Amino acid sequence: MPKGGQGASLESMNLIDLHTHSTASDGTLSPAALAAEAARAGLAAVALTDHDTVEGLPEFLSAARPDGPELVPGVEISTQRPGGGPMHLVGLWVDPHDPGLSEGLAWMQQARLERNPKIAAKLQGLGLDITLEEVAALASGQVGRPHFAQALVEKGLVNNTSEAFSRYLKRGAPGYVEKERMSPEQALSLIRGAGGLPVLAHPALLEMSPAVLEALLLRLKEHGLEALEAHYSQHDAAQVRSFKGLAARLGLAVSGGSDFHGANKPDIRLGVGMGTLRAPKELLAGLKERLT
Numbered sequence: 145m146p147k148g149g150q151g152a153s154l155e156s157m158n159l160i161d162l163h164t165h166s167t168a169s170d171g172t173l174s175p176a177a178l179a180a181e182a183a184r185a186g187l188a189a190v191a192l193t194d195h196d197t198v199e200g201l202p203e204f205l206s207a208a209r210p211d212g213p214e215l216v217p218g219v220e221i222s223t224q225r226p227g228g229g230p231m232h233l234v235g236l237w238v239d240p241h242d243p244g245l246s247e248g249l250a251w252m253q254q255a256r257l258e259r260n261p262k263i264a265a266k267l268q269g270l271g272l273d274i275t276l277e278e279v280a281a282l283a284s285g286q287v288g289r290p291h292f293a294q295a296l297v298e299k300g301l302v303n304n305t306s307e308a309f310s311r312y313l314k315r316g317a318p319g320y321v322e323k324e325r326m327s328p329e330q331a332l333s334l335i336r337g338a339g340g341l342p343v344l345a346h347p348a349l350l351e352m353s354p355a356v357l358e359a360l361l362l363r364l365k366e367h368g369l370e371a372l373e374a375h376y377s378q379h380d381a382a383q384v385r386s387f388k389g390l391a392a393r394l395g396l397a398v399s400g401g402s403d404f405h406g407a408n409k410p411d412i413r414l415g416v417g418m419g420t421l422r423a424p425k426e427l428l429a430g431l432k433e434r435l436t
């Protein structure tokens with residue numbers, strides 16, 4: 145019986161997924177269900193990296209099984225990108241009980257609490273019949289824009305999540321409210337302070353020119369960045385190659401993950417993304433050797 149049992153292919157036993165979300169942020173699987181799903185998929189390792197929270201990690205880690213995947217406690221912190229908009233830093237192997245990290249994340253949750261009523265007010269101002277209470281009832285962890293999207297869909301005000309974002313919720317749309325975020329340097333220091341390994345998430349989504357991205361990475365590296373998420377659901381083969389090359393040139397390790405959100409991003413599957421993601425388990429050694 146192969147590791148992971150039914151449904152696990154020989155290939156997935158050699159794959160890892162170091163970027164996923166649970167119900168503690170905006171995913172639809174509980175942390176324990178996520179660990180179980182990774183075991184069913186036969187992954188060698190999976191990291192839980194919820195947005196701006198470590199609340200799901202104790203449940204996640206307690207779902208470890210001797211014959212299951214290695215479970216990596218993580219977090220994904222949304223920082224203020226130079227020039228505006230978000231830039232996401234993933235921290236792998238963070239200590240869920242680190243007081244400095246908890247304090248930093250509590251500050252971010254406060255920023256969310258202040259933002260959500262403003263989003264609700266903007267949507268109401270657009271004539272949409274939607275309340276913050278209805279939205280909050282859909283979340284079991286933190287409330288964010290995906291829950292606003294879900295509420296808009298469930299009330300028949302839009303056809304689907306992507307329409308909810310494009311018409312109302314995305315940056316620049318009429319229901320968008322900017323969120324106060326910490327600087328990348330602060331996030332790097334929080335992650336390192338909690339014993340974690342900082343990774344720049346989904347670099348292609350930054351839509352930077354190669355030269356600008358390289359300069360950014362060099363600056364972040366001076367502040368403790370250790371790795372680049374070259375393997376990602378939305379990176380094509382040429383991008384994966386180019387980000388791997390960039391990481392090698394700059395002395396960064398390579399990470400990879402799907403950004404699995406369960407039913408909130410139905411086209412993304414654990415471990416394989418939209419079908420072509422392949423983050424090999426050999427990456428683990430290169431990441432771990434940088435943990436101090």
Ligand code: AMP
Binds near residue numbers: 195289306
């Ligand atoms: P928030 O942290 O509340 O600003 O919400 C950010 C989350 O919204 C991201 O992690 C995604 O899961 C989701 N999201 C952002 N843009 C889109 C989009 N265009 N379509 C679907 N989901 C999106």
Ligand code: FE
Binds near residue numbers: 165170195405
């Ligand atoms: Fe998300």
Ligand code: FE
Binds near residue numbers: 220232346
């Ligand atoms: Fe992200």
Ligand code: ZN
Binds near residue numbers: 163165403
């Ligand atoms: Zn993510």
